[in-house]
Amino acid sequence: MLKELGRGLITTFKMIIEGPVTTQYPEEKRQVRPRFRGRHILTRYENGLEKCIGCSLCAAACPADAIFVESSENTDEERFSPGERYASTYEINMLRCIYCGFCEDACPTEAIVLGDNYELSFTDRHDAIYTKDMLLEGVPSPEMTTPQKVEPGLYTRSVPEMENPTD
Amino acid sequence: MDWTTWLEWAIKALVLVFTLLIGFGYLTYYERRFLARLQSRLGPNRAGPYGLMQWMADAVKLIFKEELTPAKAYKLVFFLAPIITMVPSIVIAAVIPWGPPVQLFGRTVTQSVADINVGVLFLMSIASIAVYGIVLAGWSSNNKYAMMGGLRSSAQMISYELTLGLSFVAVILLGNSMSLVEIVEAQRGPFGWFVFVQPVGALVLWIATIAEVNRHPFDMPEAEQEIVAGYHTEYSGMKFALFFMAEYQKMIVVSAILATLFLGGYLGPGVDQFPWLGPLYMFIKIFVLLGIMIWVRASWPRIRYNRLMAFGWKVLLPLALAVVFITAVGILLAQEINPWLMWLTPILSLIAGWIATLMVDRTIRRKNYA
Numbered sequence: 001m002l003k004e005l006g007r008g009l010i011t012t013f014k015m016i017i018e019g020p021v022t023t024q025y026p027e028e029k030r031q032v033r034p035r036f037r038g039r040h041i042l043t044r045y046e047n048g049l050e051k052c053i054g055c056s057l058c059a060a061a062c063p064a065d066a067i068f069v070e071s072s073e074n075t076d077e078e079r080f081s082p083g084e085r086y087a088s089t090y091e092i093n094m095l096r097c098i099y100c101g102f103c104e105d106a107c108p109t110e111a112i113v114l115g116d117n118y119e120l121s122f123t124d125r126h127d128a129i130y131t132k133d134m135l136l137e138g139v140p141s142p143e144m145t146t147p148q149k150v151e152p153g154l155y156t157r158s159v160p161e162m163e164n165p166t167d
Numbered sequence: 168m169d170w171t172t173w174l175e176w177a178i179k180a181l182v183l184v185f186t187l188l189i190g191f192g193y194l195t196y197y198e199r200r201f202l203a204r205l206q207s208r209l210g211p212n213r214a215g216p217y218g219l220m221q222w223m224a225d226a227v228k229l230i231f232k233e234e235l236t237p238a239k240a241y242k243l244v245f246f247l248a249p250i251i252t253m254v255p256s257i258v259i260a261a262v263i264p265w266g267p268p269v270q271l272f273g274r275t276v277t278q279s280v281a282d283i284n285v286g287v288l289f290l291m292s293i294a295s296i297a298v299y300g301i302v303l304a305g306w307s308s309n310n311k312y313a314m315m316g317g318l319r320s321s322a323q324m325i326s327y328e329l330t331l332g333l334s335f336v337a338v339i340l341l342g343n344s345m346s347l348v349e350i351v352e353a354q355r356g357p358f359g360w361f362v363f364v365q366p367v368g369a370l371v372l373w374i375a376t377i378a379e380v381n382r383h384p385f386d387m388p389e390a391e392q393e394i395v396a397g398y399h400t401e402y403s404g405m406k407f408a409l410f411f412m413a414e415y416q417k418m419i420v421v422s423a424i425l426a427t428l429f430l431g432g433y434l435g436p437g438v439d440q441f442p443w444l445g446p447l448y449m450f451i452k453i454f455v456l457l458g459i460m461i462w463v464r465a466s467w468p469r470i471r472y473n474r475l476m477a478f479g480w481k482v483l484l485p486l487a488l489a490v491v492f493i494t495a496v497g498i499l500l501a502q503e504i505n506p507w508l509m510w511l512t513p514i515l516s517l518i519a520g521w522i523a524t525l526m527v528d529r530t531i532r533r534k535n536y537a
Contacts, residue, residue: 001527008466022209047244 037099037114040092042136045160050080050136050142051111053158054087061106066096074155078147082156094120108159112161171274179280180261187257191415192222198415198461205465221358226408233306238311242305249402249409251302256416259293263423264348266433266445278433278445279348286347287335290424293390294331295377297417298324301381301388301398304410308401316397319472320381320388326479327378327385334372334485337365337494338428352434360431364497364512367520368490369429373456373484376421380414383464387472394446418457426452482523489519 023030031036043051070089075153080086103112122128139145196211196219203210211218236245265277271487283289298321305317336359341361342350362369389397399410427433430452433445470478497512 001524001531009462012462012466015207016204018207020204020209021207024209139465 009084020164026163029090032116032118036083036116037101037104038116039094039117039120040097040103040130040135041113041115042090043111043113044130044137044139045082046140047145048139048141048148049082050086050146051109051153052107053081053083053109053111054085054090055108057108058103060069061102062097063100064096064098065104066093067091068093070091076150076152079150079155080146080148081158082155082160085134085158088101090135092130093128094122095125095128110162134152174275175274176280179276183280187416187419188412190255190419191412192226194415194419194457195225195411196221197434197457198464201458201461202465207463228407229411230300230405232404234406235401236455237401241307241309244303244408245401248300248304248307249406250300251303252258252297252413253409253416255293255297255300256413256420259290260416260420260423262289262347263420263427264351264432264445265449267438267442269442278442282346283349285345287339287345287428290327291332291335295324295328297413300413304402308398310401311352312396313398313400314356315394316388316400319394320398323378323381323385323387323475323479326476327375327483330371330479330483330487331375331379333484333491334368335376335428336491337368338372340491340494341365341500347427347432351427351434354431354434360429360434362429364509365429365490365494365516366513367486367516368494369425370520371487371490373425374428374483375487376425377460377463378475379400380417380421382460384467384470384510385470385475387475390469393515418460419453422453422456425451425456427485430462451463472484478527481525486519486523490516493519 045051054069056069056071059065059067059069068089068091069087071085072088074084074086099114101114104114136164190216195315200210200212200218211221214220214224236242247369261280264277264282268275268277270276273374273481301320302317303322305313305315308314313499336351339345340363341364342353344353358364377383381388387397389399394400399407402410409487426449432452435444435448438444438448493515497509497515500511501509
C-alpha cells in the first residue's frame with residue numbers, strides 16, 4: 001500500500017521538476033502549420049494590382065455560402081486587376097465560413113488564400129462580415145495602390161501563367 | 168479584570184480573524200498555483216503580479232453573484248447553515264498558541280487569544296460543531312444530492328472523530344496537560360517534538376484531520392462525480408463563499424493544530440530570544456503541512472465510500488487505540504524503570520503502523536475484494 005501511495009506522490013512531484021508546459025497565449029503565440037487554414041487574404045501581384053478578377057467562382061464553390069462577390073469593369077484609367085473585371089465588393093461572413101479552403105482551390109488566379117490568422121472574434125454579427133478592405137493585402141509601396149492608371153493594351157490577360165504549387 | 172485586558176482580547180481576536188480571512192484568500196491562491204505545478208500547469212497568474220490578487224477577484228465575483236434560494240428549501244436553516252459552518256472554523260483557532268509571550272507596551276501579552284486549560288477538549292468540541300452546518304445545509308436544501316452529501320459528511324465525521332480524539336489522547340499523555348501552551352512547552356529539547364516520540368500517532372492524526380475537513384482523498388461529502396457538489400449543491404453567491412471559506416479555514420486550522428500537537432508548535436531555533444519568531448515558525452510549519460495536503464490532493468484518487476468507512480473503523484481506530492496504549496506503556500516504563508525506555512514508544516508505534524499497513528495490503532490483495 002505504502003509503495004503505491006508513494007509512487008503516486010512521486011509521479012506528481014516529477015511534474016514540478018519538469019516544469020509547466022503552458023504557453024502564455026496572448027504574449028507568446030505558437031507558430032501555425034504551413035497548411036493551416038485561417039482567415040482569408042486577398043493577394044496582389046508584385047506591381048500592386050489585385051489578383052482577384054471578380055469571377056465569383058469562390059462564391060460558387062463555397063459550401064457554406066459565406067462569400068459574396070460583385071464585379072465591375074476595369075478601365076485603363078482606373079485599373080484594379082488585370083483583364084476586364086475586378087471585384088468591387090468582396091465580403092466573407094466569418095460566422096458562416098467553415099475554413100474548408102474550397103475557395104482557395106476554386107480561384108483561377110490564386111487571389112484568395114487562407115492565411116494564418118486565427119484570432120477572429122466579434123461582439124456583433126455585422127462585425128463578422130469581413131469586407132474587401134479588411135481582406136485585401138497591403139501594397140508594397142504607396143504608389144502601387146489600386147486603382148492604377150496604366151498604358152492601354154498592357155493587361156489584357158486576366159488569368160496569369162501559373163506553376164504547380166510546391167508546398 | 169480591567170478594561171485593558173478586554174481591549175487586548177478584542178485586538179488579538181480581530182488580528183486572528185483577519186489573519187485567517189486573508190490566509191484563506193492566499194491559501195486558495197497557494198493551492199491553485201501549487202496544484203497547477205503538480206499538474207504541469209502555471210495556475211492563475213493574471214490578476215496582479217504573479218496572480219497574487221486572484222483571491223480578491225474571486226471574492227468580488229462571488230459577492231456580486233446572484234443568490235438563489237430553492238423554492239422548497241427550509242429558508243431559515245438554509246440561511247443559517249453556512250454561518251454555522253463558518254463560525255467554528257474561526258473560533259477553533261482561538262486556543263492555538265502562535266508564539267511565546269511577548270513584552271508589548273509594558274505588559275506581557277500571550278500570543279494566543281485564549282490559553283484555556285482544557286484546550287484540547289475545546290478543539291474537539293468545536294471541531295465537531297462544524298459538521299452541523301454541513302448536515303443542516305444538506306437537509307434544508309431539499310435536494311437529494313445535497314442530502315446525501317450531508318449524510319455522508321455526518322457519518323464520516325462520526326467515524327473519524329473517534330480516531331482524532333484518540334490521537335489527541337496520546338498527545339495529552341505525552342504533554343501531561345490539556346493546555347496547548349503546556350503541550351508545546353513539553354516539546355522542547357532535541358528530538359522533543361512529539362512526532363519523533365510518536366510518529367504513527369502524528370500520521371493517524373493527520374489522516375483523521377484530512378477526513379475531518381473533507382479534503383482529498385476523503386472528500387466524499389462533495390464528490391463531484393457522484394453527488395454533484397454534495398451539501399452545497401444548492402448554494403450560490405456569498406453563501407457558497409462562506410462554505411468555501413469555512414473549508415479552507417478549517418484546513419489552515421487543522422494544520423495549525425497538527426503543528427502545535429506534534430511538530431513543536433512555535434518552537435524553533437532562537438525563539439526564546441526573539442519571541443516574534445514564534446508566529447514565523449508556525450507559519451512555516453502550517454505552510455509545509457498545507458503543501459503536503461495539496462500534494463496529496465493532486466496525487467491520490469478519491470477513496471470509495473464503503474472503503475472509507477472500513478478504513479476508519481477497521482484500520483485507523485484500532486491503530487489509534489494501539490498508539491494510545493503504546494504511549495501509555497512507554498511513559499510508564501520511562502517513569503518506573505529508566506527514562507531512556509521512552510524511546511521504545513516510537514519503535515513500538517512504528518511496528519504497530521507497519522502491522523496495520525500489512526493488514527490493509529492483505530485485504531487489498533484478497534481476490535473477492537471489491
